[in-house]
Amino acid sequence: MKAVQFSEHGDREVIEYGEFEDPEPGRGEVLVEVKAGALNHLDIWTRKGMPGLDLDMPHIPGSDCAGIVAETGPGVTRFEEGDRVALLAGVPSDGYEFDHDGDETLSPGFHIIGEHVRGVHAEYAALPESNLVEVPEGVDWVTAAASPLVFQTAWRMLIERGELQAGEDVLVLGASGGVGHAAVQIADYTGAEVYATASSEEKLEYAREVGADHTINYEEDDFADEIREMTGGRGVDMVVDHIGAQTWQNSLKSLTKGGRLVTCGATTGGRPETDINRIFWNQLEIIGSTMATPSEANEVLDLVWEGELEPRIREVLPMSETSRAHEIIEEREGFGKVVVKPDSVYDS
Numbered sequence: 001m002k003a004v005q006f007s008e009h010g011d012r013e014v015i016e017y018g019e020f021e022d023p024e025p026g027r028g029e030v031l032v033e034v035k036a037g038a039l040n041h042l043d044i045w046t047r048k049g050m051p052g053l054d055l056d057m058p059h060i061p062g063s064d065c066a067g068i069v070a071e072t073g074p075g076v077t078r079f080e081e082g083d084r085v086a087l088l089a090g091v092p093s094d095g096y097e098f099d100h101d102g103d104e105t106l107s108p109g110f111h112i113i114g115e116h117v118r119g120v121h122a123e124y125a126a127l128p129e130s131n132l133v134e135v136p137e138g139v140d141w142v143t144a145a146a147s148p149l150v151f152q153t154a155w156r157m158l159i160e161r162g163e164l165q166a167g168e169d170v171l172v173l174g175a176s177g178g179v180g181h182a183a184v185q186i187a188d189y190t191g192a193e194v195y196a197t198a199s200s201e202e203k204l205e206y207a208r209e210v211g212a213d214h215t216i217n218y219e220e221d222d223f224a225d226e227i228r229e230m231t232g233g234r235g236v237d238m239v240v241d242h243i244g245a246q247t248w249q250n251s252l253k254s255l256t257k258g259g260r261l262v263t264c265g266a267t268t269g270g271r272p273e274t275d276i277n278r279i280f281w282n283q284l285e286i287i288g289s290t291m292a293t294p295s296e297a298n299e300v301l302d303l304v305w306e307g308e309l310e311p312r313i314r315e316v317l318p319m320s321e322t323s324r325a326h327e328i329i330e331e332r333e334g335f336g337k338v339v340v341k342p343d344s345v346y347d348s
């Protein structure tokens with residue numbers, strides 16, 4: 001088969017699209033013929049390399065895909081050949097005993113397909129059946145591939161971890177990105193008053209289209225000052241921050257007393273300066289969140305399949321142009337998700 005791959009960490013030049021050994025499904029695994037895959041900022045970090053990340057090389061990236069079951073391995077009971085499926089990339093520890101109320105994301109060996117083990121940006125992928133969800137007829141492959149990681153991540157952040165309620169004020173940073181634009185939609189669906197930041201008027205218009213009530217161009221204005229002015233000095237109940245070091249202090253400044261900062265990532269760095277005095281005096285909560293449980297993912301994906309929530313697509317490219325796909329994300333071009341298809345599918 002052909003697959004996106006790299007044999008060393010580095011810039012976009014390390015990405016190749018070429019022959020790779022065909023995968024075979026093991027016990028409890030399903031062989032998926034990939035129809036589409038989607039990129040996340042996680043793919044950029046994995047390609048560049050992160051402390052403690054020790055990959056088998058060459059590595060196939062990709063934590064989002066959708067396709068058709070081509071073959072089932074021994075012991076598979078949930079799927080059969082021809083089924084339409086999409087990937088949930090989070091994998092709990094083997095034999096994990098659910099001592100955290102059944103929350104797989106808290107298992108000691110929790111890891112992510114595409115980050116810690118080989119991913120799915122290839123013509124075929126052998127995947128645990130427990131990591132697959134059914135894709136209904138009528139849902140196109142681009143939507144099915146682009147939705148799972150960002151919508152499950154945003155749902156867990158806002159609903160499960162952050163406990164966002166109707167009528168609360170929430171600020172979503174980086175609303176033009178995958179998680180950001182999903183978070184705007186979920187906050188709007190919940191009935192919150194949604195504030196969103198982006199770097200251009202075009203991106204802010206997209207944010208308004210998907211549910212933002214108020215928008216701030218962070219390239220032109222200090223968003224913490226703008227939030228204080230917009231809320232009459234009160235601040236917001238929740239900040240959704242997946243940016244990290246660059247925005248951390250302003251995120252804290254944007255919160256009302258007793259407010260919550262929810263984070264799932266740190267694209268500008270994970271070691272920000274922080275204001276401990278502000279945290280304890282205003283009794284702020286800092287809440288971490290990673291991926292979602294299968295039940296949480298299914299809950300939000302049902303809303304996607306029904307059309308209540310919708311991934312916005314920046315561009316669809318053949319997998320042979322994955323380097324360009326990485327560039328779009330790194331250079332913050334456009335709004336929403338970038339999708340890649342195997343060349344054989346893209347050309348058909």
